[in-house]
Amino acid sequence: MADWLAARVRASPDATALIDAGSEARLTYGDLDERAGRVAAGLAAHGIGAGDRVGSVLGVGPAAVSFVHAVSRLGAVLVPLSPRLTAGEIGARTRRADCKVLVHDGSADVEASTIDGTVRLVALDALDTSEESSAKERGGTTAETGNERNSESSIGETPANGTSTNGVSTGFDDPLVLLFTSGTTGRPKAVVLTVGNVLASAGASAVRLGVLPGDRWLLALSTGSMGGLAPIYRAVLYGTTLVLQRGFDARRTIGALSTYDCTGISLVPTMLSRVLNVVEPDEEGGRECGSDDGDRKEYDGEGEYEGGFPASVRCVLLGGAPASRELVERCRAGDVPVHPTYGMTETASQVATARPDEAFSNPGTVGRPLVGTTVVAVEDGSVLDPGERGELVVNGPTVTPGYYDDREATDEAFSGHGFHTGDLGYVDDDGRVWVTGRLDDRIVTGGQTVDPEEVSRALREHPAVHEAAVAGLDDAEWGERIGALVVPGGPGTAETSERGVSEGDLDAHCRERLAGYKLPRTIAVAHELPRTESGTIDRNAVKARLRATDAG
Template sequence: MRDFLATRARASPDATALVDDHSGRERTYAELDAAVETTAGRLAATGVTRGDHVGVLMETRPAFVRLAFALQRLGATLVPLNARLAPTELHAQRERADLVLLVCDAETESDARAAADEVPVASVDDPHEADVLAFGDREPGEVTPAEWTREDALALLFTSGTTGDPKPVTLTLGNVLAAAGASAFKLGVDPDDRWLLCLSMYHMGGLSIPLRCALYGTTCILQRGFDADEAVRALDEYDCTGVSVVPTMLDRMLRADERIPGSLRFALCGGAPTPAELVAACEDAGVPIHPSYGMTEATSQISTARPTEAFANRGTVGRPLFGTTVTIVDDADEPVDAGETGELCVAGPTVTPGYYDAPESNAESFGPHGLYTGDVGYRDDAGRLYVLNRQSDRIITGGENVDPGRVAEAIRAHSAVRDVAVVGVADSEWGERVAALVVPTDGAEIDRDALEAHWDERLADFEQPRTVVFVNELPRTASGTVDRAAARERVVEAAGL
């Protein structure tokens, strides 16, 4: 099998593939294929060959799309890195993923250099530093299109996982093909569909859009970042039929100055639990919300509810997609009856074959019913799924996963901090906000400004606590561990949340 784009360009050369909302430039599949051929040649000229892991550190932009398809053309593996992470976090992920090249842009060049060490860095923009390769100036080398099997690794995407420890998830060509097909069976596909991409492509929800559009022969409308008013404007201007969002984004779009246009056929809403109030607001506004449950390890979607199902059964994420099996088990790995809660396990062709170079994690993460998701939920008598909470203490804020232990470790490194507990508290805008109970060292004086200056270089912006409460002692259980429920209550009470 050849790469998705080359196959699509032969089948639909004149169909519109990509529209850059920022510049207004449109490319047909034939034009995008030619641009990707040049990009692949430049990657080849830097030494990228089949099987290599290449990191991409940038926000969503057309260059990211070209790189994703160009790496597939060469048979290399795409490793998208979160452009919002701190350099120390990027450094650890770069090491873990065994990169041979890190591609950045002007905005991420500094962080890329800090994380790269001996790995070459190339920028798609004019480099600021002499040791960064000017990707656009490379004379394209010879490209030998790779032959793919379903088992070949198309991408490695980092996720916090069920333990909170960031691990690179291997997603194969077969995973992506199965996910695209199952999503099409659930959402439907029309040849004239236009899917708005306003998510970050370093998350699977964003990366999946141009990949699926190439498979379907539909159009991707790309926005460089998210702004609610701009997103609604683009939906209307381009007669978009689909959009993928996290709940916070959709809520802001509903509150925008203009109404979401009637051309929209589906608003795929995932990345965090969809509040019942948001589903009700969509029903009132006539917005076709599709609440979805998914994870990177399952190539995004696991289950999705269509609008009528969501409106009639508030809180459901529908039934599993075609080919996906979800089993809810108790602590003994035994399936539970409808209405009983347990951990969700997922199996099927969209599920990763495992974490990259992590045999111990793989042994712990897979069981007789598939992948342990770390999520607790139940199934009703009709087979609809409801996801209640995380089995771990992981915080989800604005669709981003936050490991409380990582945040606590960064705060605890301050010399004036004796102890700290990090919890998630309910937030009407972000779903959850990161909050910290901080115990100062005896006699030490410390305020929030000092802590912010300390953690700014250690934590991504979405990981940084929005609420900080100073206490003399942390609430603890009889066994001496932090009582997280009590800590959360202390934060809510002290901050007046």
């Protein structure tokens, strides 16, 4: 059964489930269960049942967490999408996943005209309109008011709208969530993650990171990714508390970690670097915020800050992009318990994770595979010896059964050795995994994966662009940034070609078609694209031209 919230309520109904760092609202597991029951009833009233795919574009908050568990309660399949996507991207993904409804909270550009009437749009607040829910969103909680509560789940209760819903029994092999990832062709692929995948990942992560009953995990990542979604599922399984931060801000993150005695957080390298900028002494011995009289415990994320990294934190799970050795060294120097991890959507998050001592003594490694997971380096179908570099291939209970309605992509991704990640690396003599590069040209910027062809295609849709090549450029803050080399003069636009193409026009054009993290930050113009003798685009020459543009 995937209704893990119902099981948690029977075990510890009065334990704190959620703390909203913005409103300071607190919900017990009993409170959360009641909310999820009402939202499930609201979804059922829209015809949602077992196996239906439910799209969502939501920010971080108690209502979003209730919604995630409501979808599981019905035996439906969650299809979470990032609020950073454009309306066109959202529409394409909801159609690709055959979503029956798309639930939104106004945090993204969701337009009915873009969905083309094939997917029903539903406002999240329309699924649970009870006064009690609204009060708790503003800060009232059962834990604070002292109202009595029994340990029975709300499954089967009939809410005010008259629609009753019961928990649906699901097996380990049943799909729990579909998450989109960018393929090498730019066509969105929906990764199927089963109940068993997510459960195995939660268990293996707990073994590696360690879990205590009083743990509090700060959620600062988007719930449109597995990095943001996994803590929602895991907290209920562990019986721990989830602290919600609505949008990342380095100072507010430090404030939430300190104020709520958080013990863990997931970050991408760009986020962690910004957090360290706040807590590290400057050249004169002070902090970035410049204070000697701030109260570290009560720091609210505004203005001044005193002290190092919050002592309550035992785990900073660092993933989404490779962590530089410099960043790991900053963590060592600042006594930050960083856990570099290697994972992907197709493995329900973590594949391998290094504990701090291992990360500091072996800078660059992502540690050993989690329990139950195997990682090998493969070349030409053969497993390589330790230390030899090849494509990393993963096998184990967390690995997806495949891509939704895409047999070709699934067959291409799997072999007898397991799932082919597309990443280059090796496994050393001690079983540690090292990731050294990528087989293809995908770009990882700020923890987000971008397919260059998707960006190139958007650029070529501009009437003044004939050709475009996109590549990743090294960036100290983001890891990589998007660069684009364009050839002016689309078909029938000789006049435009003679005038050239405006960088501002291209930026405005792309903003209508691409999420912000996919936008080219460096744009150069050429008479033709550099190519190899075989006629393919010479990526190294493209990067050299873009670097020259940056250099001025």
